[in-house]
Amino acid sequence: MSAVEPFDAVDVIKGKxxxxxxxxxxxxxxxxxxxxGVVADEQMSAFTMATFLNGMTRREIRDLTLAMIASGERMDFSGLSKPTVDKHSTGxxxxxxTLPLMPLVAVFGVAVPQLSGRGLGHTGGTLxxxxxxxxxxxxxxxxxILAQLEADGGVICAAGSGLAPADRKLYALRxxxxxxEAIPLIASSIMSKKIAEGTGALVLDVKFGxxxxxxxxxxSxxxxxxxxxxxxxxxxxxxxxxxxxxxxxxxxxxNANEVAESVEVLAGGGPSDVRALTVALAREMLDLVGMTDVDVEAALxxxxAMDKWNAVIRAQGGDPTAPLPQARETHVVTADRDGVLVEQHALPFGIGAWRLGAGRARKEDLVQHAAGIELHAKPGDAVRAGQPLFTLSADEPARFPRALDALEGAWRIGDAGEAVQDGGPLIADRIRA
Known part of the structure; x- marks a missing residue:
């Protein structure tokens, strides 16, 4: 005889x-x-749409998050000899x-448990x-994970299937x-996993644009x-x-080219925006665990930070000195005139890289690690006719036309003195409780 459920899904859906x-x-x-499995997918679909349309109070979102945490296991880092702090980006x-940030923060005697995922769509996953x-x-x-955090101070690995299994099921449905895009559902999804992960402090990198x-x-x-x-x-x-x-x-x-760029940052170089954001997030993470008087940039x-990176990569079986994959084919796009690069829009470049094979449309798709785009100019840079603007890389040249279609209108060269695309400051705001 089946147990009698204390509530009826239709009544809960109707309430929301x-x-x-x-x-x-x-x-x-x-x-x-x-x-x-007592509540069916179609019923939960109705509930998520009602939530999307009508929202939730702070208490309801907290309850939803805690319920998703309770659906699985929780990790416990209390036995470590160092404080824990994590970072999550909305992508x-x-x-x-994440790649240069984890070893940089770990340098200062803090444990950084980066339980990460794989990408779906144009945003590539850390793994x-x-x-x-x-x-x-x-x-x-x-x-x-615990042993590596104690020994090396950092880990980047796959989140276990036991963490917030309700979220995994609900995420696929959404x-x-x-x-x-429902903020109560996004927030509870991200935070149920991060709280279940057991970190003592967390910095969120919430993107806009x-x-x-x-x-x-x-x-945002x-x-x-x-x-x-x-x-x-x-x-x-x-x-x-x-x-x-x-x-x-x-x-x-x-993928591989982003690893290479991360290593450049760890070597004290790399693009200024990547370095600046890495340093800002590291300071924020260290501040949350009470370390405010440290020289983050000196460790780069x-x-x-490079020594810590090498140690962590080796601890997970990797060879940090091994050559990274190289694509079999490349296609260079050049400037058609002299001038200044005044526009360069992010989303089309993400879609272009995805079409080259750097991302996946379905969870089961394979990623081509060498596929991607290398930018040779950024907004504000002067360019000459025939100068390379960006290079597409892929294993199959048949991927280039669709990637180029995605990039149509994604950049523009203007005259010297013309206003350059103003996306605003790299860090627009800081939010604390």
Whole structure:
């Protein structure tokens, strides 16, 4: 004889449809019942659409987040001899910041547990990038994660399937029901995994602009505030930086080429915007764990961050000295006139790299690690006719035409003195509880 459920899914859906504030035990039951298969996909689809249209209160979002955490296991880093701090980015074009950031912060005796994912769509995943390195492995047991954090201070690996399984099921549903952009659902999805991960502090890099998940800066701020509140309510010291994604970040867009650019930053060089954002996020992370009087930039320039990178890559089976994959084919796009590059829009370059093979349309698709785009000029740079603007790389030349179609109108060369695309400052705001 089957157990009698304490609530009915139709009543909960109707409540949210009619803008009623749901009770904690209703939300707890809904998430648990959906995870168990008692609530059907079509019912949860109706609930996510009602949430998209009518929103949730701060208390409801907190309850939803805690219910998703309760659906699985929680990691515990309390046995480590050092404080823990993590970073999460909402993703963008050329966003490789996790790679140089983790070893940089770990230099200062802080444990950085970066439990990451693979990319879907135009934003490449951190694990996809690192899997460009020969021998590197993404899957670690919980014991291996703890041991590496204690020994080396940092880890970047795949999040275990036991963390917030309700979120994994709900995430797939949102993707097919046009409810991805619902802020209560985005915030609870991100924060359920991060809180379950067990970090003591968390910095959020919330993007805005043409290549961001949230293009409008005010919506990005709303999402950031919601997530900071969730972290604070759960006892995790949380802050957010609102950062610009109108222009691609750095000059490399892809996987292997983004690893190479990250190594340049760790060697004290690299593009100025990648270095600046890495340093800003490192300072924010260290500030949350009480380390305010440290010279972050010195650790990039004197080799300490590079030494930490090499140690962490080797700990996960990778060879940091091995050559990275190279694409079999390239296509160079050159300037058709003298002038100044006045526009360079992020999203088309992300889609172009995706069409070259750097991303995936479905979870099961394979990523081509050497595929991507290398930018030779950024907005404000003077260019001459015939000078390379960017290079496309792919293993199959048949991919070039569709990538070039995506890039149609993505950049513009103007005359000297013409106003250059103003995407605003790299870091537009900082949000704390």
């Amino acid at each position: 449809r009619d803008r009623r504030e749901l009770a904690t035990d209703e939300i707890d039951w809904l998430v648990d019942a959906y995870t168990r 963008g074009v050329g966003d490789k910041i 996809d990038k690192l899997e460009s390195i020969p021998g590197w492995r993404a899957s670690l047991s919980n014991d291996e 993707d097919t029901t046009a409810t991805v 043409s290549g961001a998940f949230m293009q409008d800066i005010e919506r 701020k709303e999402l950031a505030r919601t997530m900071v509140e969730l972290g604070t309510d759960a006892g995790v010291a949380t802050s957010a930086l609102i950062t610009n994604m109108n222009v691609p970040l750095g000059r490399a867009i892809g 320039d004197d080799g300490r």
